[in-house]
Amino acid sequence: MALTGLQIQKLLPKTNCRECGSNTCMAFAMKLAAKKAAITECPYASEEAIRVLGAASEPPVRAIALGSDRALILGEETVLYRHEKTFFHQTALAVNINDSDPSVIIEETLKVVRDYRLERVGETFRIDMVAVTHAGRDVDSFASLAEKAWKTTGRPLVLRSDSPAALEAASVAVKGSRSVLSAATPETVEELCNSAKRNDHVLAVTAPDLDGLFQCASKLREAGFHDVLLQFRTSSLAEQFQTNFAVRRASLKDAVKPLGYPFLRFLDHSIDHLEIAAGAITEINKYGGICVLPAFDPALMATLMTLRLNIYTDPQKPIQVEPKVYPIGDPQPDSPVFVTTNFSLTYFTVSGEIENSGTSGWLVVPECEGMSVLTAWAAGKFSGASIAKFVKEVGLENQVSTREIVIPGYVAQISGELEENLPGWKVLVGPQDVADIESFVKTVLSKRTMVNYDVKP
Numbered sequence: 001m002a003l004t005g006l007q008i009q010k011l012l013p014k015t016n017c018r019e020c021g022s023n024t025c026m027a028f029a030m031k032l033a034a035k036k037a038a039i040t041e042c043p044y045a046s047e048e049a050i051r052v053l054g055a056a057s058e059p060p061v062r063a064i065a066l067g068s069d070r071a072l073i074l075g076e077e078t079v080l081y082r083h084e085k086t087f088f089h090q091t092a093l094a095v096n097i098n099d100s101d102p103s104v105i106i107e108e109t110l111k112v113v114r115d116y117r118l119e120r121v122g123e124t125f126r127i128d129m130v131a132v133t134h135a136g137r138d139v140d141s142f143a144s145l146a147e148k149a150w151k152t153t154g155r156p157l158v159l160r161s162d163s164p165a166a167l168e169a170a171s172v173a174v175k176g177s178r179s180v181l182s183a184a185t186p187e188t189v190e191e192l193c194n195s196a197k198r199n200d201h202v203l204a205v206t207a208p209d210l211d212g213l214f215q216c217a218s219k220l221r222e223a224g225f226h227d228v229l230l231q232f233r234t235s236s237l238a239e240q241f242q243t244n245f246a247v248r249r250a251s252l253k254d255a256v257k258p259l260g261y262p263f264l265r266f267l268d269h270s271i272d273h274l275e276i277a278a279g280a281i282t283e284i285n286k287y288g289g290i291c292v293l294p295a296f297d298p299a300l301m302a303t304l305m306t307l308r309l310n311i312y313t314d315p316q317k318p319i320q321v322e323p324k325v326y327p328i329g330d331p332q333p334d335s336p337v338f339v340t341t342n343f344s345l346t347y348f349t350v351s352g353e354i355e356n357s358g359t360s361g362w363l364v365v366p367e368c369e370g371m372s373v374l375t376a377w378a379a380g381k382f383s384g385a386s387i388a389k390f391v392k393e394v395g396l397e398n399q400v401s402t403r404e405i406v407i408p409g410y411v412a413q414i415s416g417e418l419e420e421n422l423p424g425w426k427v428l429v430g431p432q433d434v435a436d437i438e439s440f441v442k443t444v445l446s447k448r449t450m451v452n453y454d455v456k457p
């Protein structure tokens with residue numbers, strides 16, 4: 001819980017010596033409360049002040065870094081609902097292999113994890129992790145499969161076993177991968193904490209109920225070990241949802257520190273595809289840290305990654321593309337010119353439909369702060385004057401020989417203003433719906449004789 005300036009001032013020496021750069025301890029306390037200064041700037045701060053203020057400034061949900069480069073970050077969330085601010089670190093998706101699986105399945109899964117790519121609105125997504133489950137083979141085989149999974153995919157792993165000896169062996173075999181050991185129970189927490197510490201891994205803790213989990217996580221905190229994930233045991237989708245929500249609420253609203261860690265969830269309790277999909281969607285929507293899928297399913301993976309992209313996009317900053325003139329296909333100087341806004345979804349939909357129409361063209365995308373067509377127009381960011389200014393700035397008139405520009409049908413009203421600001425150009429009003437671009441190209445543009453629009457059948 002954040003401390004007020006007055007509460008902080010009570011922890012300071014109150015000598016007003018000014019060595020921190022503030023005139024009084026109270027002024028310094030106010031800066032600390034506003035997070036504009038650090039307690040280390042006061043050379044006389046007591047150990048007690050440093051401890052209390054350090055704990056108060058700790059994020060409610062700890063950031064956990066995974067991978068040899070520590071590039072996969074979980075946690076560090078500060079709000080319950082994305083519209084309050086944004087969610088920062090998206091749910092990592094992992095695919096499971098069992099050491100008892102046939103080797104052909106193991107090989108195929110590792111290859112998919114290594115090579116899978118999904119493109120959405122200009123971003124490329126990959127599978128984040130592999131889970132390796134100890135399901136019957138001996139300890140050495142489990143450890144060498146873990147090593148193979150790491151070496152093949154380069155991804156951090158979730159190592160799952162009920163045997164501390166197996167986890168220790170695998171943990172040594174993949175030292176340097178900064179993976180997750182799953183899971184420590186109240187009985188094994190000390191032993192596995194030492195293993196995680198020695199080999200620089202993260203430790204998932206689990207218990208039959210939340211009280212047990214709280215005790216386990218508290219023990220690790222007291223030992224100064226914070227590389228922790230919480231692995232709940234729930235028996236239904238409703239319980240999964242309630243537990244995730246209740247624990248995240250406790251960490252964010254009530255500052256329950258032992259519950260302030262990211263979550264780990266395995267979804268292999270069912271072979272029902274819909275149940276697995278619903279479980280994974282729940283994790284993405286409600287605070288999942290790592291979600292382990294029982295196998296690779298391309299339809300489910302693409303769906304989950306698309307959902308995740310939406311949930312973890314900053315609601316105050318729409319995804320945008322760079323403002324510029326984009327060639328679509330293989331445009332020539334006399335190819336048609338279209339204009340739209342730089343909201344990613346709009347750009348990719350429009351460019352895709354131009355491509356589908358069988359023609360090549362130029363797509364002019366001015367700066368519209370990532371807004372869609374009507375929103376940008378209403379905000380004055382997509383007007384005849386602003387489009388004309390952009391066209392001149394990028395030197396489109398030197399790049400193309402055509403002097404016709406197609407505007408979206410929803411902003412037909414800017415055509416006069418655009419023609420006024422772009423002398424020598426004719427404005428054509430395109431369709432309102434992007435789905436009609438293809439028929440617009442074929443029925444309107446291709447029939448025009450003044451320009452050569454090379455429309456492929």
Ligand code: SF4
Binds near residue numbers: 017
């Ligand atoms: Fe007070 Fe410390 Fe600043 Fe001195 S350095 S004024 S004691 S807060």
